[in-house]
Amino acid sequence: MPTPEESPAVADGGVRINALNGAASSPTRALSAPLSAEISAALQASPRGEVQVKSVDLSLPLLEKNDILAERNRGYFLGRGLLALNIVSSPGAGKTTLLERTLDEFGKEVRCAVLVGDLETDNDGRRLNRPHAAVAQITTGTVCHLDAGMIARAAESIDLDGARVLFIENVGNLVCPASFDLGEQIRVVLLSTTEGEDKPLKYPPIFKSAHLVLLTKVDVADALGFDRRVAVENIRRIAPQAEIIELSSRSGEGLASWYDYLRARLPRRR
Ligand SMILES: Nc1nc2c(ncn2[C@@H]2O[C@H](COP(=O)(O)OP(=O)(O)OP(=O)(O)O)[C@@H](O)[C@H]2O)c(=O)[nH]1
Numbered sequence: 001m002p003t004p005e006e007s008p009a010v011a012d013g014g015v016r017i018n019a020l021n022g023a024a025s026s027p028t029r030a031l032s033a034p035l036s037a038e039i040s041a042a043l044q045a046s047p048r049g050e051v052q053v054k055s056v057d058l059s060l061p062l063l064e065k066n067d068i069l070a071e072r073n074r075g076y077f078l079g080r081g082l083l084a085l086n087i088v089s090s091p092g093a094g095k096t097t098l099l100e101r102t103l104d105e106f107g108k109e110v111r112c113a114v115l116v117g118d119l120e121t122d123n124d125g126r127r128l129n130r131p132h133a134a135v136a137q138i139t140t141g142t143v144c145h146l147d148a149g150m151i152a153r154a155a156e157s158i159d160l161d162g163a164r165v166l167f168i169e170n171v172g173n174l175v176c177p178a179s180f181d182l183g184e185q186i187r188v189v190l191l192s193t194t195e196g197e198d199k200p201l202k203y204p205p206i207f208k209s210a211h212l213v214l215l216t217k218v219d220v221a222d223a224l225g226f227d228r229r230v231a232v233e234n235i236r237r238i239a240p241q242a243e244i245i246e247l248s249s250r251s252g253e254g255l256a257s258w259y260d261y262l263r264a265r266l267p268r269r270r
């Protein structure tokens with residue numbers, strides 16, 4: 001039996017983090033260190049876990065604990081020159097398949113790391129395990145989304161040196177992840193042809209929060225009678241702010257545009 005110190009998995013309230021590849025040699029606790037005494041005390045005193053961070057005349061919004069941790073993550077990622085993407089979709093829309101192919105192609109040119117969340121199993125973490133990319137699996141137990149605290153601990157568990165892109169594959173769910181900022185710079189929402197053209201209309205919050213919408217599995221659109229034009233119209237109606245790329249991880253259609261999108265957003269090297 002490994003002692004808790006030897007075990008790569010970190011348990012906390014049912015959430016487990018397992019660095020499958022590229023484990024950090026000495027986790028720094030740079031991200032998951034306790035919040036300042038002042039903020040912790042204010043969060044504890046607040047029945048809804050909120051803190052008013054500044055003076056009234058600035059009318060700053062109330063920040064919830066997740067937002068505070070997400071801002072810390074964002075600063076950390078930016079400070080390291082890392083492009084962090086939060087990849088969300090309903091179950092089975094093709095997140096892991098896209099990341100597998102992205103690691104095999106784009107990942108050979110630009111060093112990437114992956115954090116992947118699921119309620120149970122490390123199947124996706126294993127699928128994404130490559131010698132050239134650090135990967136950690138987060139199993140959330142009953143929680144239907146990742147949060148900024150989980151990301152902080154998982155990011156510390158792997159060696160991010162040299163990485164320029166951090167892909168975060170969220171738990172497959174089109175509702176819960178919408179309200180949890182992870183500290184990403186880019187939120188990517190997948191809509192697959194197997195789900196139907198109307199999903200942006202039925203689940204608007206997640207699409208409204210997207211920087212990029214990927215219409216996936218276009219190789220089977222015709223066979224399914226899926227109307228790509230209608231789907232794109234629905235996305236534009238709900239999420240006019242988002243860029244849209246139509247792609248297939250199977251045929252390779254559209255992947256060059258996805259890689260160009262990533263390349264164009266890489267932070268400058270420090
Ligand atoms: N035809 C086709 N099938 C695809 C494509 N991408 C993924 N699939 C299939 O869709 C199924 C689900 O793909 P995953 O990549 O596991 O989906 P996911 O979004 O990671 O699923 P969860 O992590 O469970 O939410 C698998 O059977 C894939 O082979 C694609 O571009 N075309």
Ligand SMILES: [Mg+2]
Nearest residue numbers: 095096124169
């Ligand atoms: Mg997956």
